[in-house]
Amino acid sequence: MSDKKRSSLELYRLKQNIRELEAKKSFTQSTSLVTLYIPPGTQLSDISAKLRDELGTATNIKDKNTGKAVSEALRSILSRMQYLKNGENGLAIYAGITDDTQKLEYHAIVPPEAITIKDYVCDSYFHVDHLKSMIADKDELGIIVIDRGGATFATIRGKSLNIIMHKDSFVPGKHNKGGQSAGRIERGIEILAKEFYSKMALMANKLFLEDYQVSAIVVGGPAMSKDNFLQHPSLDYRLREKIYKVYDVGYTGVQGIRELLVRAEDDLHDYGLIKERGLFQKFLEELSKDSGKAIYGEGPVRKALEHSAIDVLLFSEGIEIVHVKIECSSCGKQFLEATTKPDIPLLETKIKGTSCPNCKANSLAIVSQQLLIEEFEKLAIETGATIEVISTGHEDGLTLLNTFTGIAALLRFPINW
Ligand SMILES: [Zn+2]
Incomplete structure (x- = not known):
């Protein structure tokens, strides 16, 4: 995946292009529109060789008009091959005679993400689904639910929830035993709890600044716990900046995440x-x-x-x-x-x-x-x-x-x- 994020304007333009391509049909509904997906790293000379083969077989197509249209499409691509550059995301190429213009059209698109399929198709329409998958909701939301008993990390993309991990703290709960040692035990427990928040802050930094590209983060937990976590000096300032909202939630684990999502519904139904x-x-x-x-x-x-x-x-x-x-x-x-x-x-x-x-x-x-x-x-x-x-x-x-x-x-x- 490219690390350079496309601007909303570029994505908008791509969306428009895809929409226009998607609406095009071949003239006379023949299977003569060529879609070519070229993944990064593929030699364009290999593609050219393949297209020349196809050009050879196009003459065998029973319907003469279809055969001619396919040949024209292939030639239009071949004639441009020497000017093309296959960059880090590959190329998507569309060519053929469409019903709205009745003319040969040629479109080359540099996608926002790397093409992962190598494909050559002749059909009555252009195949754009692979490009469409790239502009679907990409923004991931990071989720943290935490209390002194444990912490759960997850992401959402679109409507799918991905639980990354759950960590139990093994910090003993507050107990009500009296006696001389009670105060000392309580202090010990507090130290353990602080260590746990520190570890979880470092974990959050790693997950949401390195491993997962999240655009925003929501945090849930019981009042005190999540504040202790959010105020922890180990929490990276870049991560703090991504925190979109904080919610009171009574649990951790999957249950806590579900609870948070219910509370956050109004804010997050379109988190992207x-x-x-x-x-x-x-x-x-x-x-x-x-x-x-x-x-x-x-x-x-x-x-x-x-x-x-x-x-x-x-x-x-x-x-x-x-x-x-x-x-x-x-x-x-x-x-x-x-x-x-x-x-x-x-x-x-x-x-x-x-x-x-x-x-x-x-x-x-x-x-x-x-x-x-x-x-x-x-x-x-x-x-x-x-x-x-x-x-x-x-x-x-x-x-x-x-x-x-x-x-x-x-x-x-x-x-x-
Ligand atoms: Zn005039």
Whole structure:
């Protein structure tokens, strides 16, 4: 797995690509769309040799049109092989004649994680499931439940719970025996308990900073125990920073983890999105403070970007605004129009039946189109702003989309409008 984490924007783009590829079908439903998964470490010359073999057999395909389409797809890949580089994550390549464009399409994708299957398939659709598995909920949540009797460590990814380990402390419980030695025994027990918390703090550091890539951690336990643990100097500050919430829980072990998950349900049902929600809550907080550091709407955000005032731009994945440039080929006049990606074919049909407002000729055509997020990305790079693409799969994401136009920003400093 690559250690370089893709930004939310890159993942968003990949998600879009995959969605588009997934929707494509081969023309005439023939099995002529080529999917090629190349794992890292594979020699591209070997792949080329394999494709040339396939090209040889493609001529034997009974249906002549299918055979021709497969050959064209293979040739388009072969002609690009010398320009490709097989990097640490490998490559996914798609080629073929699709029903929507009726033209030969070629797509090469560098995946966010290493490709683990070597595959060559001809089908009536592109195979994207392996890529999809890479963008599924990846963020893992670390869980610790602890009391003086023991500690349990676990992670959740998606909906699956993985218990990593349970450690019993073997620290005797508090007892009520009286007598002269009672105080001394109690002190001894306290020392043992402290040692146990120290060991568990070191264990937590190792598990959640080295062994498991968790994006956040929740901690549960009886009031005193978890505080003793959380305040322990052995606990790494980087681990402390990952602690998202702390809950009162009466047990450890699997039972304790289950109890914690019930208590944390409202907070964690989309734990992979904790960061997004945190940003959105910050946005709401600034907005309610009226600090001038929270803005929303396409116009204000664009202006703030131009003033280099944006720290983080929150862009809803539900926004598919595209700015389209329409040109009249007779008089050369250009018009700008905003639409959404799915509506582009509709707009194309519309302008075909529309005459130029300037010269009245029937010669309008779309000459370029740019996604709003791409425009913003360019401005963001120039001004040092970060773009976070916010999912619509949780309540805050929906509020961003429905109440705040899907485009909002946290500013470095308030600007005068
Ligand atoms: Zn014109």
